[in-house]
Amino acid sequence: MAISKLFIATLVLSFLLLHVVQAQDIIESNGPKRSQLGINCGAACVARCRLSSRPNLCHRACGTCCARCGCVPPGTSGNQEMCPCYYNQTTHGGKRKCP
Incomplete structure (x- = not known):
């Protein structure tokens, strides 16, 4: 039971981190163009x-x-x-x- 909770928590944190990284890439790509x-x-x-x-x-x-x-x-x-x-x-x- 403890292993499955740890696995789910790790999975959720991984998705959250991936989302933050993708959002940062979008913000940087929409910034001032050179x-x-x-x-x-x-x-x-x-x-x-x-x-x-x-x-x-x-x-x-x-x-x-x-x-x-x-x-x-x-x-x-x-x-x-x-x-x-x-x-x-x-x-x-x-x-x-x-x-």
Whole structure:
């Protein structure tokens, strides 16, 4: 009887520990993203999208563009010459992808 209680307690603690480790991995993977060139895309996109009427959409598009190009133009709009790769990306419909 004592062995089965010990076994169940060990099993429960193992599952709890596994859950905590997986939760930590999820939190770390959702943190600020850095492109391969070292720019903090999260912070750059917050600055770029701060005046957007659709901030969630803006952050998602900006993050994708930043990860691909490694740069985000300064300011909330314009400044295309500062990051041509970012500016020249388009959607399947031919519209500009990056905010």
